[in-house]
Amino acid sequence: MKGNDILVIDLFSGPGGLGEGFASYQNNNEEYPFKIGMSVEKDPHAHMTLTTRAFYRLAKQKGCLDGYYQYLNSNLSRAKLFESYKGIYESAFQETLEGPSELGKDNDHIHARVKELTENHNGPKILIGGPPCQAYSLAGRSRNAGNKNYVPKEDHRHFLYKEYLKVLSIAKPDVFVMENVRGILTAKVENQLIFPQILNDLQNPSKITGSDSCPSYRIYSLVEKTDEADNSTPASLNYLIRFEEFGIPQARHRVILLGVREDIKQIPDILDKNIYPKVSVKEAIGDLPKLRSGLSKKADSYDSWQEVVSKNAETLSKLHNIGVDVNKTDLQPYEDLKRKETVHKNKSLNQLPDHLRKWILDPELNLVLNHETRGHMESDLLRYSFCALHGEQRRFSPKAENFPAELAPQHQNWNSGSYNDRFRVQVSTKAATTITSHISKDGHYFIHYDPKQCRSLTVREAARLQTFPDNYIFEGNRTNQYTQVGNAVPPFLARQISEIVFSLIKKHYSNL
Numbered sequence: 001m002k003g004n005d006i007l008v009i010d011l012f013s014g015p016g017g018l019g020e021g022f023a024s025y026q027n028n029n030e031e032y033p034f035k036i037g038m039s040v041e042k043d044p045h046a047h048m049t050l051t052t053r054a055f056y057r058l059a060k061q062k063g064c065l066d067g068y069y070q071y072l073n074s075n076l077s078r079a080k081l082f083e084s085y086k087g088i089y090e091s092a093f094q095e096t097l098e099g100p101s102e103l104g105k106d107n108d109h110i111h112a113r114v115k116e117l118t119e120n121h122n123g124p125k126i127l128i129g130g131p132p133c134q135a136y137s138l139a140g141r142s143r144n145a146g147n148k149n150y151v152p153k154e155d156h157r158h159f160l161y162k163e164y165l166k167v168l169s170i171a172k173p174d175v176f177v178m179e180n181v182r183g184i185l186t187a188k189v190e191n192q193l194i195f196p197q198i199l200n201d202l203q204n205p206s207k208i209t210g211s212d213s214c215p216s217y218r219i220y221s222l223v224e225k226t227d228e229a230d231n232s233t234p235a236s237l238n239y240l241i242r243f244e245e246f247g248i249p250q251a252r253h254r255v256i257l258l259g260v261r262e263d264i265k266q267i268p269d270i271l272d273k274n275i276y277p278k279v280s281v282k283e284a285i286g287d288l289p290k291l292r293s294g295l296s297k298k299a300d301s302y303d304s305w306q307e308v309v310s311k312n313a314e315t316l317s318k319l320h321n322i323g324v325d326v327n328k329t330d331l332q333p334y335e336d337l338k339r340k341e342t343v344h345k346n347k348s349l350n351q352l353p354d355h356l357r358k359w360i361l362d363p364e365l366n367l368v369l370n371h372e373t374r375g376h377m378e379s380d381l382l383r384y385s386f387c388a389l390h391g392e393q394r395r396f397s398p399k400a401e402n403f404p405a406e407l408a409p410q411h412q413n414w415n416s417g418s419y420n421d422r423f424r425v426q427v428s429t430k431a432a433t434t435i436t437s438h439i440s441k442d443g444h445y446f447i448h449y450d451p452k453q454c455r456s457l458t459v460r461e462a463a464r465l466q467t468f469p470d471n472y473i474f475e476g477n478r479t480n481q482y483t484q485v486g487n488a489v490p491p492f493l494a495r496q497i498s499e500i501v502f503s504l505i506k507k508h509y510s511n512l
């Protein structure tokens, strides 16, 4: 690390979406000023993904990516890749702390590394990351509400941000970036909102950590303040970022806080809504190879799938008054579809807008990674087709009340309102809805817009909607991969934040 590099410490790193945005930022001299010094992640599969990506970055710097592409091509195993480029692998593995590490449990190891890195680096440093969100997330809270024995005060996940504070008070970074779910704004412990407390603690970390040498921080929002005169908008909403306004093909709404150390007098810019166009689902994923779904609970083959899809086309054509005109769309199954494709045949036909084309496509890569469908029940294939048709013709995903009785699942309370969003198609002309880690459980909220593919999104399609570059590989099995993608901060949004942080730091350190 050079003296004027900006050291990045990434906590709760997941697969590294936030870190990727920073590490990929290039200044006007085409240098990469942000260098990830350490990433802390407890999940072994996300940790593998982080290590592979750290390897990619270091190999790219050294101009030796051949082995990496051979690995992506399945011509080299991961173990052989690392063995062949031992020096690069060792640096990558060191960056990810030589293994999965848990904040709160492995603090001796983690804090020692934070001290070592920060004491040996005279240049600027930043802390990034978001303590996990399950306890704050609205879905998590409704699950907890059903658990009589759930006591928020005893849920350690409400307090993981204190682990962030501990590292903050050791590293004393120039700037920190903390991301979290919208639910953090309204979560309560003992009937008290927790967000004002978190803001307070982040401004004065020493009050919590007891370290009197820790400076205080000013906290900024990255978006324009909402109108103060509008009393219905709580001030906390000023921290909410609507990602679809910043060139991301997804209506993901997250809280992002930017902390600036007290001695740095500069004020950060905000994200600019006028730079990038809005991006639709089809523009983001339309060039990826078509695939068929698998059939679960039934012998799976193209022929049996084709039979089910043809039968479904017939069933749909016999339904009337279902809000869509089935005869308008040819529903005959595509010939010879596979469940997995690795060759990117239609890359040149992509409809990605300029900013994402440069960011996502890799001219050296003609492969599609992590693009394999999951299996679905036969009855769901019919519902997926209906939802996709509905999305195509009416431009919104059908609610329970829009479902023909023949297609309604056998839930007693199907029409009670609780199942309104049980199936959700990602409408091709709009931004996607939030890609969450729930995508690892079932695909019902993430139905592909093509009524003839009858399936949920693949990991790669979800990764595209999260703006991960196509050469970013997710390790672990398919469920692990979905979880990682759903957890991440979209790297392209993170890149926009990194630009704001760079400009602020540059103004403070005139020698950068």
Ligand SMILES: C[S@@+](CC[C@H](N)C(=O)[O-])C[C@H]1O[C@@H](n2cnc3c(N)ncnc32)[C@H](O)[C@@H]1O
Pocket: 012, 013, 014, 015, 016, 017, 018, 019, 040, 041, 042, 043, 046, 101, 102, 103, 104, 129, 130, 131, 132, 133, 160, 487, 488, 489, 490
């Ligand atoms: C919301 S994700 C982070 C996403 C990440 N910022 C990104 O952009 O890709 C939170 C991550 O924190 C990890 N995690 C949860 N508790 C942890 C702990 N105590 N120590 C380290 N990692 C933890 C989870 O495994 C999960 O991958």
